[in-house]
Amino acid sequence: MSWLETTREVMRRDQVFDLVRPAQSVSAGLDTRHGPILYLEDVTVSFDGFRALDELTLYIDDGELRCIIGPNGAGKSTMMDVITGRTRPDHGAAWFGQRLDLLRMDETEIARAGIGRKFQKPTVFPNHRVVENLELAMAGPRGVWSALGARLTGEGRDRIDSVLEEIGLGEAGHELAGKLSHGQKQWLEIGMLLMQNPRVLLVDEPVAGMTHQEMDRTAELLTRLAGRHSVVVVEHDMEFVRSIARQVTVLHQGAVLAEGSMDEVQSDPRVVEVYLGE
Amino acid sequence: MAANEITATRLIPQAPHRRLLHGDLGGRILLGILAAMIVVVPVLNLMVPADSPFHVSTYAVTLMGRYLCFALLALALDLVWGYCGILSLGHGAFFALGGYAMGMYLMRQIGDRGVYGDPVLPDFMVFLGWEKLPWFWYGFDHFWFAALMVLAVPGLLGFVFGWLAFRSRVTGVYLSIISQAMTYALMLAFFRNEMGFGGNNGLTDFKDILGFSISAPGTRVALFMASGLALGASYLICRTIVRSRLGRVVTAVRDAEPRTRSLGYRTDRYKLWVWTVSAMLSGLAGALYVPQVGIINPSEFSPLNSIEAVVWVAVGGRGTLYGAALGGALVNYAQTLLTAWLAELWLFVLGALFVAVTLFFPRGLVGLLRRRGDGS
Ligand SMILES: Nc1ncnc2c1ncn2[C@@H]1O[C@H](COP(=O)(O)OP(=O)(O)OP(=O)(O)O)[C@@H](O)[C@H]1O
Ligand SMILES: [Mg+2]
Numbered sequence: 029m030s031w032l033e034t035t036r037e038v039m040r041r042d043q044v045f046d047l048v049r050p051a052q053s054v055s056a057g058l059d060t061r062h063g064p065i066l067y068l069e070d071v072t073v074s075f076d077g078f079r080a081l082d083e084l085t086l087y088i089d090d091g092e093l094r095c096i097i098g099p100n101g102a103g104k105s106t107m108m109d110v111i112t113g114r115t116r117p118d119h120g121a122a123w124f125g126q127r128l129d130l131l132r133m134d135e136t137e138i139a140r141a142g143i144g145r146k147f148q149k150p151t152v153f154p155n156h157r158v159v160e161n162l163e164l165a166m167a168g169p170r171g172v173w174s175a176l177g178a179r180l181t182g183e184g185r186d187r188i189d190s191v192l193e194e195i196g197l198g199e200a201g202h203e204l205a206g207k208l209s210h211g212q213k214q215w216l217e218i219g220m221l222l223m224q225n226p227r228v229l230l231v232d233e234p235v236a237g238m239t240h241q242e243m244d245r246t247a248e249l250l251t252r253l254a255g256r257h258s259v260v261v262v263e264h265d266m267e268f269v270r271s272i273a274r275q276v277t278v279l280h281q282g283a284v285l286a287e288g289s290m291d292e293v294q295s296d297p298r299v300v301e302v303y304l305g306e
Numbered sequence: 307m308a309a310n311e312i313t314a315t316r317l318i319p320q321a322p323h324r325r326l327l328h329g330d331l332g333g334r335i336l337l338g339i340l341a342a343m344i345v346v347v348p349v350l351n352l353m354v355p356a357d358s359p360f361h362v363s364t365y366a367v368t369l370m371g372r373y374l375c376f377a378l379l380a381l382a383l384d385l386v387w388g389y390c391g392i393l394s395l396g397h398g399a400f401f402a403l404g405g406y407a408m409g410m411y412l413m414r415q416i417g418d419r420g421v422y423g424d425p426v427l428p429d430f431m432v433f434l435g436w437e438k439l440p441w442f443w444y445g446f447d448h449f450w451f452a453a454l455m456v457l458a459v460p461g462l463l464g465f466v467f468g469w470l471a472f473r474s475r476v477t478g479v480y481l482s483i484i485s486q487a488m489t490y491a492l493m494l495a496f497f498r499n500e501m502g503f504g505g506n507n508g509l510t511d512f513k514d515i516l517g518f519s520i521s522a523p524g525t526r527v528a529l530f531m532a533s534g535l536a537l538g539a540s541y542l543i544c545r546t547i548v549r550s551r552l553g554r555v556v557t558a559v560r561d562a563e564p565r566t567r568s569l570g571y572r573t574d575r576y577k578l579w580v581w582t583v584s585a586m587l588s589g590l591a592g593a594l595y596v597p598q599v600g601i602i603n604p605s606e607f608s609p610l611n612s613i614e615a616v617v618w619v620a621v622g623g624r625g626t627l628y629g630a631a632l633g634g635a636l637v638n639y640a641q642t643l644l645t646a647w648l649a650e651l652w653l654f655v656l657g658a659l660f661v662a663v664t665l666f667f668p669r670g671l672v673g674l675l676r677r678r679g680d681g682s
Pocket of ligand 2: 105
């Protein structure tokens with residue numbers, strides 16, 4: 029942004045400076061009394077004039093398992109970028125519960141407030157052992173000095189144990205994460221999400237590169253998590269989506285094209301057109 | 307394999323070992339050698355008569371002391387490069403600043419024994435016709451103050467530089483380049499007489515340190531021992547850091563910074579922390595180096611020095627603390643041997659060494675030794 033734009037931003041009369049607004053405190057907690065835990069309203073993101081998200085409006089309910097599908101380039105990953113603070117929208121609103129304005133929080137604050145994310149390309153820490161990956165993800169203080177003296181408590185160890193069990197990596201706890209198979213890395217990443225103890229899990233393409241068997245286990249894992257957490261799954265594999273989905277949202281060209289159960293969505297002529305038109 | 311079977315029953319026996327050097331064979335060997343040197347070398351120098359074949363000359367003692375300082379610089383560099391993935395091409399600047407802080411103390415110890423006999427002003431200031439001591443020379447007549455500055459000045463520069471760079475997410479080759487620019491800019495600045503650090507002559511003609519003659523064998527031995535102790539202590543500090551959860555976060559930043567951030571870690575603060583610690587350790591190395599060579603001048607800021615330090619770490623073994631220290635000492639030892647008969651060729655040798663290590667032994671000497679060990 030050039031300084032001219034910056035100055036213009038400062039001179040705007042339709043909003044007040046951030047410093048005058050009451051500080052929002054994460055500790056005030058989430059307010060989900062009205063149902064949704066995530067609100068996206070009229071979110072627009074453009075890259076050099078190209079609109080990756082175009083006035084996207086989407087609500088995710090507390091505890092639901094939502095699948096998001098859509099052709100390549102529909103804006104699914106960009107949507108997750110907006111929620112996690114990696115990308116700032118040009119305009120629109122993004123709220124976590126009723127109280128937390130995601131657009132005023134940075135990436136680390138959002139993560140600590142309880143939104144966890146698995147990236148499309150699985151990224152674990154290859155030179156750390158599996159248990160260390162989980163330890164790093166464990167909810168807790170994130171400051172530099174506290175990390176210097178941090179010790180794994182018995183409680184923490186139990187938590188790691190139970191997550192290892194849950195993601196089916198019990199035997200591989202002491203292996204270097206870089207040595208795991210592709211599918212195992214995906215699970216480890218989901219495990220790291222769980223260690224964060226998030227309210228919302230954003231899971232981008234969890235079964236890419238998995239065998240059928242592995243896919244079934246992943247489906248089982250994700251359905252088990254819903255209820256305890258809100259889970260948003262982006263996936264291309266229709267069979268997989270069908271096996272877990274209750275509510276499906278179809279994104280196309282940065283906006284919601286259709287929403288409903290898998291059957292409703294699949295019989296929607298506009299959806300059929302988008303997928304066949306590819 | 308038996309160990310694996312046991313761990314299968316209880317998955318996380320990784321109760322952090324309280325012993326710092328657990329499983330760190332290389333570190334134990336390094337500290338062992340250091341301890342032995344600190345005891346044996348002084349004896350061989352001070353107590354064994356000069357005509358005995360076991361006598362170690364004062365010249366050799368000082369030479370070894372210098373290698374230890376370079377080892378300490380390599381250790382500090384490895385902390386940021388090997389563990390945090392920040393390739394600094396400007397660590398020589400922190401080393402030189404620590405050296406200048408010590409040099410200023412040594413200058414003020416000269417007192418009225420200088421050529422011009424001014425009780426307060428160092429010779430070069432009298433020569434420039436200055437009337438009084440610049441404010442930033444105040445306090446350097448006290449050793450404790452100078453010792454503080456040895457850590458504080460490089461630490462502060464490191465902090466400010468790191469704060470600006472890491473907050474605006476400057477990484478990779480860009481960071482390397484600006485770190486190089488930093489040391490180059492400092493070199494140009496220190497060349498200027500108006501800066502008040504002796505211009506291109508730098509600071510020299512030191513007389514004594516803490517009241518002891520700087521050229522006396524006893525002082526030389528003491529400086530050597532201090533360098534050894536500093537290296538050992540710094541090794542333990544670095545080891546504490548890399549073994550802590552902080553160290554694991556830092557390595558995570560090296561391997562996948564965006565992922566670390568998405569876990570809620572403010573990665574810029576972690577980088578800033580290790581960077582600043584590393585700058586302070588480099589300053590300490592420079593401060594111990596200067597009284598042993600008897601001079602500090604702006605060429606210590608030369609970009610080449612910083613690049614050489616990177617080669618030491620690469621040769622020794624990036625990402626292992628003892629490997630870096632080993633590289634710092636050995637490469638400089640090799641340089642001393644070689645420059646005796648092919649001084650002009652040294653830089654080519656160094657360059658070739660770097661290329662060879664990068665291509666054939668990416669894990670350095672340590673990697674080579676380990677592979678041997680595994681094979682047998
Ligand atoms: N940083 C960026 N700069 C420029 N264009 C981008 C950037 N990020 C995403 N895009 C573009 O925005 C569009 C939406 O990308 P996005 O990654 O959100 O799609 P997606 O729905 O996740 O697709 P896929 O199924 O392939 O993962 C794409 O056309 C992409 O090229
Ligand atoms: Mg995507």
